[in-house]
Amino acid sequence: MTDRYAVIGYPVSHSKSPFIHAQFAKQTRQDLHYDAVEVEVDALAEALAHLHAEPYRGLNVTLPHKVEVAKHCEQVSARAQLAGAVNTLLRTDSGWRGDNTDGEGFLRDLKRLGYAVRGARVLVLGAGGATRGxxxxxxxxxxxxxxxxxxxxWKPEALAEQFKAVGTVLPRTHLAIKGDRYDLIINATSAGHTGQMPRLPGPLLAQGGACYDLSYGSAFEPFAAWAREQGAQRISDGLGMLVEQAAAAFEIWRGVRPDTAPVLAALRS
Ligand SMILES: NC(=O)c1ccc[n+]([C@@H]2O[C@H](COP(=O)([O-])OP(=O)(O)OC[C@H]3O[C@@H](n4cnc5c(N)ncnc54)[C@H](OP(=O)(O)O)[C@@H]3O)[C@@H](O)[C@H]2O)c1
Structure with missing residues (x-):
């Protein structure tokens, strides 16, 4: 029987995950089928039990279930606990094991792009779920x-407290960063989805600095325009992160890491 996987979310029809995982399966010659399953907020527990019984071997989890789904896992990885969110489920005989591959996908994409973090002054804009990841x-x-x-x-203050055992996070407001200079500025807000950009005070990017947005498509445009005004030499969207976090999930499920480059190229074309 062909192994089945799916992404669950609400809405989910826009998801690129079915395309990405179909490409990974073809490339690595894995016999699997990948669906997009719409699950309303109130129907999560019921849907997880149903998909477990079917049986689905693994699930990707997208908005609005990333936080809530952890409560329905029999185990949650350390990195998913730290992120406060689960984006990947692996089926076990008795339930679901939760993990979070967003952070790994983000870092792999930064490295693919050649962005240096070690020794750099880094600013993250936004303090929601993606920032936690x-x-x-x-x-x-x-x-x-x-x-x-x-x-x-208040959200950066809370994050600084939550992460203090891991390292130092400096909590700031958009007003308080006036006059600062950063080597890497990462946009992890959802402002671009409404065509907006956080209101920021003047120049913030150091000479030769780079900008990265977790958003992609039209949601990337406001930050990209701001980054160009800042004189950024390098500006990247989050499409590479999307493919990398999917590759990390695929490896958890199938034990083989796909090559992300051709899939990212296909998405861009
Ligand atoms: N590429 C990928 O694989 C990937 C993965 C995960 C997420 N993402 C993207 O990351 C972004 C954030 O997702 P999330 O899950 O963290 O969302 P979230 O939990 O809802 O947090 C949204 C954040 O954006 C800020 N924000 C929203 N509108 C704003 C505006 N007009 N001006 C200033 N700040 C604004 C919020 O500030 P307040 O706290 O003040 O409201 C909050 O910090 C989304 O665009 C999402 O698509 C991409």
Whole structure:
């Protein structure tokens, strides 16, 4: 019987995961089928039990279930606990094992692009779920400093507290970073989805600095325009992260790591 996998979310029809995993399966000659399953907020527990019984071998989890799904896992990896979110489920005989590959995917993409984190002054804009997922991997790379700035000033304070056993996160507000200079600025806000950009105070990027946005497609455009105004030599969107986090999930499920380059190229074309 062909092994079955799926992404669950609401909505989920826009998801690129079915395309990405179909490409991975073809490339690595794995016999599997990958669906997109729409699961409403109130139907999560029921859907997980149903998909387990089917049986699905693994699931990707997207919005709005990434936080809630951890409560339905029999085990949650250390990195998913730190991120406070689960994006990958592996079926066991008795339930689901939760993991989070977003941070790994993000870091692999930064390395693919040749962005240096070690010794760099790094600023992360936004303090939501995506920021929580990337802070652990960023701290592990030993930046000179890692600041998190957000519209709501309390969220960076809370993150600094949550991550203090892992490393130092400097909590900032968009006003308080005025006059600072950073070598790498990472946009982890969802502002681009409404065509917006966080209100930031003047120049923030050091000469020769780089900018990276977790968003892609039209949601990337406002940050890309701001980064160009800052004089960034290198600006990247989060499509590579999307493919890399999917590759990490695929490896958890199938024990083989696919080549991400041709899949990213196919998505871009
Ligand atoms: N490439 C990938 O694989 C990947 C993976 C995960 C996420 N992402 C992307 O990462 C982004 C963030 O996702 P998330 O899950 O962290 O979302 P989230 O938990 O809802 O957090 C959203 C963040 O954006 C800020 N924000 C929203 N609108 C804003 C505005 N107009 N001005 C200033 N700040 C604003 C929020 O600030 P407040 O706290 O002040 O409201 C909050 O910090 C999304 O674009 C998502 O698509 C990409």
């Amino acid at each position: 990337i802070l652990g991997p960023l701290l592990a790379e030993q930046p000179a400093l890692l600041a998190v700035s957000n519209r709501n000033p």
